[in-house]
Amino acid sequence: MKQTTVIRLKKVELDRPVLIEGLPGVGHVGKLVADHIVAELKAEKIMEIYSPHLPPQVLVQGDGTIRLVRNEVYAYRAKNGRDMLIIVGDHQSVTNEGHYELCGVFLDIAEEFGVERIYTIGGYGVGQLVETDSVLGACTGKEFVDELSGYGVEFRENEPGGGIVGISGVLLGLAKLRGIEAACLMGITSGYLVDPKSAQSVLKVLCKIFGLDLNMQALQDRAAEMEKIVAKLREMEQGQQPYESTTSEDDLRYIG
C-alpha cells in the first residue's frame, strides 16, 4: 500500500451534513467526543481510511482478531435536525506530510457530501490540573466566531498561543482554502491525562449547537473515575506522600 486508501462500505444520502472530526490528541478530548456521538446517535460506518502515514500497526481486539489502524467515517441521518458525518479513528498521521494528505482526503469526502460546515474537536493542554468547563474556539471566519460565542464558546486573544497543531488544525486551514466554514472546539485540559470531563464540556456545546439531547452517562462514569484518580494525584502532590497502594492498578488503566 503506497497510497492513502478509502474503502467505501455503504452508500448513503445525506442532506447538507455537518462534518465532525475527533481523532486522538491532547487529553484524547476529540476522540472521546466523536466516539461518544457515534455511539449515542447509532451512526453508521460508511468508510474506512487506511494510510501509510498512519503507524505501521494492527490492534488486537478482545476476541483475538486484529484490524489495521485506520480512520473511519460514520454517517448519521437525523429524523429532525442536522445530518452528520463523523470522522473517528485510532491515530493521527505520524508523518508531517501525512497530515496534509489525510486532510485533503477528508475534504474530498466533505465536498462529495456537500458539507458546508466542519467542526474539529481537540484538547487545549494548559500544563496543570484544572477545574473548568470552558471550551475554547477558533474558526475560519469572523461570523462563525460570533455565532459560536453565542453558544458559550470562548475566544481568547492569543490562545492557543502555539496555534493548533495536527489534524484538527490543518483540517481547518485547508477547509478555509476550499471555502468551507470550519471551527475547532477545544476542551481545556491538563494535557497529562485522558480527560472525559473536558470532553463532556465540549459535547454540551455541540448539543446546544445542534439541538441534540445526548445521554452523557458513559462520559460521566469515566469522568467520575478520572476524578478519583486526579484527587489522589493532588493529595500525593500536596502531601508529598509516597504512592498509596489503595490506588489499584485498575484505576490507572485509564491514564494515558
Added chain:
Amino acid sequence: MKQTTVIRLKKVELDRPVLIEGLPGVGHVGKLVADHIVAELKAEKIMEIYSPHLPPQVLVQGDGTIRLVRNEVYAYRAKNGRDMLIIVGDHQSVTNEGHYELCGVFLDIAEEFGVERIYTIGGYGVGQLVETDSVLGACTGKEFVDELSGYGVEFRENEPGGGIVGISGVLLGLAKLRGIEAACLMGITSGYLVDPKSAQSVLKVLCKIFGLDLNMQALQDRAAEMEKIVAKLREMEQGQQPYESTTSEDDLRYIG
C-alpha cells in the same frame, strides 16, 4: 534505486502454499523460526527483495564478500503436506511508509501463488526474564482464532495491549483487507535478549499445525547457551554482584 525491487531467481509451481514471515524483531523470534524452517526443510530461494526502505547497509560475509541487506522468499514443495513460501531477511523497513509498501509487495507475491493463509512470527516482549513456552496469537478472523486455540495458541483479552507493530502486524492487517486469512504467532520473551527458547515454542506450534517433524537441535543448542547467560544475569541481579570475568566475551556475542 528508487523503488522496492523484486529479483526472481527461479520459477516454481506450488500447490496452494501457506506463507510464513519471520523477519528480525522482538527477541529475534520471527527470524530464528523462519530461518530454522528454511534450513531444516532445505527450502529453495526463489526471490530477493531490495528496497530503499531497508537500511543503507551491506553485510560482510565470512569470505570477505558483501551483499546488500534484503528480504528473501523461499519455496518449499512438500512431498506430503503443505507447500510453503517463507519470507526471511536481514531487516524490517526503517521507514514508516516502507512497512506498508513492503507488505504490499509481499501480498502481491502471495496472491500470485494463490496463498490462502499467512502466518507471521514475532516475539511478545514482557520486559522481564520469563520461563514459559506460551505462544500468543492474533488472527484476521474468529474461526481462525478458534482453530489455532486447538493447537494451544493462547488468545488473551487486551494482549498485546499495544497491538502488533511492524511487518508482522501490517502484513496481517493488509492481508485482511485483501481477504486472505492470516495469523500472528508470538513467542513470549523478555524482549532484552535473542530468544531461541521462545522461538522453539513457536516452532512446536507450527509443526503441530502443519504435521511437520522438524529437527530442533540447532535451536536447542542456541537456547542452552542463552540459558547459561540468563542464569548468570539472574545471579548478578539477585546478588548485585559485580560482573564476573567467568562470563567470557564469547558467550555474550549471542546477546542482542
Added chain:
Amino acid sequence: MKQTTVIRLKKVELDRPVLIEGLPGVGHVGKLVADHIVAELKAEKIMEIYSPHLPPQVLVQGDGTIRLVRNEVYAYRAKNGRDMLIIVGDHQSVTNEGHYELCGVFLDIAEEFGVERIYTIGGYGVGQLVETDSVLGACTGKEFVDELSGYGVEFRENEPGGGIVGISGVLLGLAKLRGIEAACLMGITSGYLVDPKSAQSVLKVLCKIFGLDLNMQALQDRAAEMEKIVAKLREMEQGQQPYESTTSEDDLRYIG
C-alpha cells in the same frame, strides 16, 4: 494537499524587481527585516504558498479566526528606485527535501518576474550576547562580494564556518545554478533571543543599497525593550543573582 501550492491573489507588473527573502530563523533577523520592509513600504500581497513541508499547524489570530501556516510573496512598485518582491512567512520547511522544493518554487516565481538579484536575510548566531552592528555577507559571485563590501557588508574568511543552513542558504545555492545573482546578509546575533537590533543593522545596509529611507521606529522600540531584558540577563549572569520579580512576565514574552 500533496503538493506545494501557490495561490495567486493579484496580478502585478514589476520592472526588473529584486527579490528579498526573510523567513524565521536564527534570532528571527530575516523575518523582522522582511516584515518591516513589507509594512513600511506598504507592499501588496500577491501570492500565498502552502506546502506539506511546512508544519501541520494553523495560527489563531486575535479575532479568533485561523489561517494555515504559509509563506507569502509581497510586491512593491517603487515610484523611483527598485521594484521589489518580498518573501515572508510563518515557518521554513520542516523537512530536508522541503527546503529544496520550496526554493525551487521561489525561483520559478523570481524567473517569472525577471528577477536578476536576490537578497536572503538571516542571523549569524555567535553563541554569546554581542554589541555590534556588523553585517556578514555571502554571495553567488565575486563582483557581488566587492559591490556589497562597498556598502559595509563584511566578508570574513571561513565565516560562517558551518556554511548557511536552511532556506537562506539553499536559495542562494539554487539561484547560482540558475544564473541569478544572490547574496545573503546576516546580522550578527547571540542566537538565543529574537534580535531586533541585529535586524536594524541589516535593514540599514539594505536601505543604503536601495537608496531607501525607511522609518525604523517599530524596530527601534522592540530593540529598546529587548535591551532592557538583555541588561537584566547580564546582571543576573554576573551577579549570579536569582531571578528578580521585577522582570515582568510581559517583558519575557519577547524572548524566543
Added chain:
Amino acid sequence: MKQTTVIRLKKVELDRPVLIEGLPGVGHVGKLVADHIVAELKAEKIMEIYSPHLPPQVLVQGDGTIRLVRNEVYAYRAKNGRDMLIIVGDHQSVTNEGHYELCGVFLDIAEEFGVERIYTIGGYGVGQLVETDSVLGACTGKEFVDELSGYGVEFRENEPGGGIVGISGVLLGLAKLRGIEAACLMGITSGYLVDPKSAQSVLKVLCKIFGLDLNMQALQDRAAEMEKIVAKLREMEQGQQPYESTTSEDDLRYIG
C-alpha cells in the same frame, strides 16, 4: 529542485576507467583519499551532482562566494595505466532513501563510461586510538578478495561486524546487483578524529594496485599535525591532567 540533478560540465572519453568513491564518513578517510587523488593527478571535474537528499546548506568559500553542497565527478586520463572516475563531495545523503537514489545515479554514470570496477573508500572505526596501517577490505566477489589480498588488504571474518553503512556500502551492494565488481577499502581509525594517517595507508594500497607513484606530502603533513594532537590527548588521558594551554586553538581546528 525535487530530483537529484546531474550537471555535466565537460565531455570526456575514457578507456574502461575504474571508479573511486570517497565521500565524508568515519575519520573522513574516504574524503581525504579521494580529494588527494584528485589533487595529485590533476583530475578534471566533469560533473556536479545536486540532490534534495543532501543537507539544505551552502558552503561559504574564502572569497565570500558560496556554493550549494554537492557531489562531484572527476575524470583522469592516464598516460599509461588506468583511466579513472573519482567521486568526491561535501556530504553523503542525509535521508535513508537518498543513499539508494544517489548510488543509483552514480552507477548510471559508471555504466555510461563502461566502468568494470569500483573502489569505495571508508574508515573502520574501532573506538580507540590505534597505531596500525592495516587496510580492511570487502568485495562483491571472491576472486576480487583474493586479488586484493595480494596487495596486503586484510579480510577478517566478521569484520566489520555491523556491515558497511552509508554510500560506500550501498554502492558496493547495488554494483553487485548490476554485475559490476566493487571493493570497499577501509582504513582502520579511532573514529573520533579526522585521520590522514589512516588515509595514507589506504592510498598506499591504491597506489600499489594502480601502479601509481603519488606524492603524499600533503597527507603526511596533516598526519604529522594530527599525531601531535593525539600525543597530547594521550598524555592528558594518562596523567588525567587538566587541559593545557600549550595546545593552541589552531591545532584543534583539525579535529572533527
